[in-house]
Amino acid sequence: MMKKIFLPLALVTAxxxxxxxxxINNVPLESTMLLVQKIFYFHFATWMxxxxxxxxxxxxxxxxxxxxxxxxDWYAVASAELVVVFGVFGLFSGSxxxxxxxxxxxxWDARVTMATMLVLVFLGYLMVRKYGGPGxxxxxxxxxxxxxxxxxxxxxxVDWWRTIHPQTSVVRTxxxxxxxxxxLVLYCSAAFLLLAYLLLAARVRLEAMRSELDRMYLxxxx
Amino acid sequence: xxxxxxxxxxxVLKKDLAIEFKSREIxxxxxxxxxxxxxxxxxxxxxxxxxxxxxxxxxxxxxxVAFSGTLALSRTFERERYSETLRALLLAPAxxxxxxxxxxxxxxxxxxxxxxxxxxxxxxxxxxxxFARPLLLASLLGLGTIGFASVGTLFAAMLVxxxxxxxxxxxxxxxxxxxxxxxxxxxxxxxxxxxPEEPVxxxxxxxxxxxxxxxxxxxxxxxxxxxxx
Numbered sequence: 242m243m244k245k246i247f248l249p250l251a252l253v254t255a256x257x258x259x260x261x262x263x264x265i266n267n268v269p270l271e272s273t274m275l276l277v278q279k280i281f282y283f284h285f286a287t288w289m290x291x292x293x294x295x296x297x298x299x300x301x302x303x304x305x306x307x308x309x310x311x312x313x314d315w316y317a318v319a320s321a322e323l324v325v326v327f328g329v330f331g332l333f334s335g336s337x338x339x340x341x342x343x344x345x346x347x348x349w350d351a352r353v354t355m356a357t358m359l360v361l362v363f364l365g366y367l368m369v370r371k372y373g374g375p376g377x378x379x380x381x382x383x384x385x386x387x388x389x390x391x392x393x394x395x396x397x398x399v400d401w402w403r404t405i406h407p408q409t410s411v412v413r414t415x416x417x418x419x420x421x422x423x424x425l426v427l428y429c430s431a432a433f434l435l436l437a438y439l440l441l442a443a444r445v446r447l448e449a450m451r452s453e454l455d456r457m458y459l460x461x462x463x
Numbered sequence: 464x465x466x467x468x469x470x471x472x473x474x475v476l477k478k479d480l481a482i483e484f485k486s487r488e489i490x491x492x493x494x495x496x497x498x499x500x501x502x503x504x505x506x507x508x509x510x511x512x513x514x515x516x517x518x519x520x521x522x523x524x525x526x527x528v529a530f531s532g533t534l535a536l537s538r539t540f541e542r543e544r545y546s547e548t549l550r551a552l553l554l555a556p557a558x559x560x561x562x563x564x565x566x567x568x569x570x571x572x573x574x575x576x577x578x579x580x581x582x583x584x585x586x587x588x589x590x591x592x593x594f595a596r597p598l599l600l601a602s603l604l605g606l607g608t609i610g611f612a613s614v615g616t617l618f619a620a621m622l623v624x625x626x627x628x629x630x631x632x633x634x635x636x637x638x639x640x641x642x643x644x645x646x647x648x649x650x651x652x653x654x655x656x657x658x659p660e661e662p663v664x665x666x667x668x669x670x671x672x673x674x675x676x677x678x679x680x681x682x683x684x685x686x687x688x689x690x691x692x
Contacts, residue, residue, distance in 0.1 A: 306688045361638035368634055373625050380621050383689055387639045390677050394642055
């Protein structure tokens with residue numbers, strides 16, 4: 242099933258990303274930050290995709306740990322890699338935006354610090370898998386679960402602490418204040434979520450093929 | 464019949480304390496390491512006139528606690544690995560979460576013992592008014608210790624099986640417990656203001672409680688499958 246819809250979905254995603262710059266160019270300027278605000282459409286969408294892959298990693302780590310399902314482990318490792326990819330992109334776009342909006346490349350703001358830590362947790366996940374030796378999938382699963390458990394705190398951090406990063410209410414009230422921007426945010430988020438899904442599917446398939454190859458090697462040796 | 468949860472936890476704790484009282488190895492080495500940490504920080508955070516950088520004390524205290532805690536964690540489980548006593552412990556007809564709870568209680572006691580010496584010392588060396596609000600500071604330290612030790616005990620226990628455990632423990636533990644350390648440092652820093660900012664400290668205590676509940680629940684829940692080979 243996945244194989245059949247992969248190509249059409251990839252084409253749709255490519256078309257969406259190709260159109261996105263024009264859409265972002267056409268949307269009216271935001272009143273206080275003007276041109277700088279335009280990075281928001283990709284910045285926010287990246288973190289939406291990141292949230293989705295973190296959820297996938299947490300849930301599949303739990304399933305792997307309690308049920309021992311191999312497929313769940315493939316999903317966990319694939320999504321953990323994507324967390325790092327989207328996390329680095331999100332921090333990078335945030336840094337560019339921060340340079341113009343806050344005047345510095347890096348601000349030790351609560352949200353930024355917590356988000357960096359979250360990326361570090363999933364880098365740790367990948368390190369355990371690489372250097373943990375046999376049985377490290379289980380240890381990595383613990384990392385995935387704990388990482389996913391801290392993600393809601395990262396999301397809420399801006400509402401609790403005195404910080405310079407915009408609060409979560411900005412996005413929630415965007416639909417009433419600035420409908421054009423809201424629609425575009427939804428569009429970009431959909432594009433990034435599709436991209437995340439495609440990358441995840443491709444990576445899981447690779448992992449499945451690897452495991453099949455291992456099985457065949459073992460069978461040939463016997 | 465399997466013994467009750469509390470009984471098992473207290474027995475594991477009693478065993479750990481009995482071993483520790485005999486050699487006092489972890490207590491002495493951890494404390495010495497914590498003191499050495501504070502001394503090293505004094506080079507970074509004391510200006511040439513001999514005045515410490517303002518607000519550095521909170522960070523120094525928490526980093527010394529976290530570093531020495533990591534040392535104690537790896538030592539405690541190194542002891543269990545030696546002659547396979549951890550396996551024996553897991554084979555015992557007792558519930559696994561209770562074994563975890565016993566190990567965790569031992570870790571918390573060890574870290575609190577270090578903090579009891581460390582806190583007055585940092586206050587003394589860095590002119591920090593730590594004891595203006597002793598109850599708030601004690602809650603911050605206590606809750607922070609529980610949060611750090613709950614993740615730490617789980618990770619150290621599961622890493623016993625791996626060859627690279629000494630390297631992997633800090634790599635895994637610090638990113639996950641950074642929220643706890645941030646909350647502890649910010650809360651303590653708020654108490655060091657003149658006058659102490661009590662509402663800010665209380666906010667961080669609330670957050671620490673939330674972290675503790677999440678971490679403890681997850682650790683008790685996942686200890687059993689994680690320790691099954």
